[in-house]
Amino acid sequence: MLDGKGPDAIFRNGLVNQEILLPKCDGCGRYHFFPRVMCPHCHGDAISWHRASGKGRVHTTTVVRRKPERGGDYNVCMVELEEGVRMMSRVDGIAPDGVKIDMAVTAFVADADGTPAVFFKPSEV
Numbered sequence: 086m087l088d089g090k091g092p093d094a095i096f097r098n099g100l101v102n103q104e105i106l107l108p109k110c111d112g113c114g115r116y117h118f119f120p121r122v123m124c125p126h127c128h129g130d131a132i133s134w135h136r137a138s139g140k141g142r143v144h145t146t147t148v149v150r151r152k153p154e155r156g157g158d159y160n161v162c163m164v165e166l167e168e169g170v171r172m173m174s175r176v177d178g179i180a181p182d183g184v185k186i187d188m189a190v191t192a193f194v195a196d197a198d199g200t201p202a203v204f205f206k207p208s209e210v
């Protein structure tokens with residue numbers, strides 16, 4: 086741990102700096118998410134942090150219905166990153182029902198109600 090900060094704080098600090106940092110276990114070499122103190126695969130506690138490539142694919146997608154006056158429908162998806170971890174997020178820059186399973190997406194960091202969070206957009210082909 087860095088300066089007594091938990092793994093969740095390290096992840097959030099990364100986002101503040103526009104960086105998506107992923108925890109990777111030095112023991113088994115696998116990434117995991119959400120950030121944890123111990124590796125969920127092998128229970129090792131030697132965790133190092135690596136910048137995500139930002140490349141991923143849509144694993145599941147759902148359209149959440151919302152009244153137009155409240156912002157309209159939006160997309161909720163689970164994205165599997167190249168590193169093998171999955172994140173619950175949203176794909177922007179495309180109609181909510183235009184998001185398809187296995188679509189290539191790229192991560193970016195943007196403000197979500199005052200807190201930086203990870204979102205995705207369709208990858209440039």
Ligand SMILES: [Zn+2]
Pocket residue numbers: 110111112113114115124125126127128129
């Ligand atoms: Zn491990």
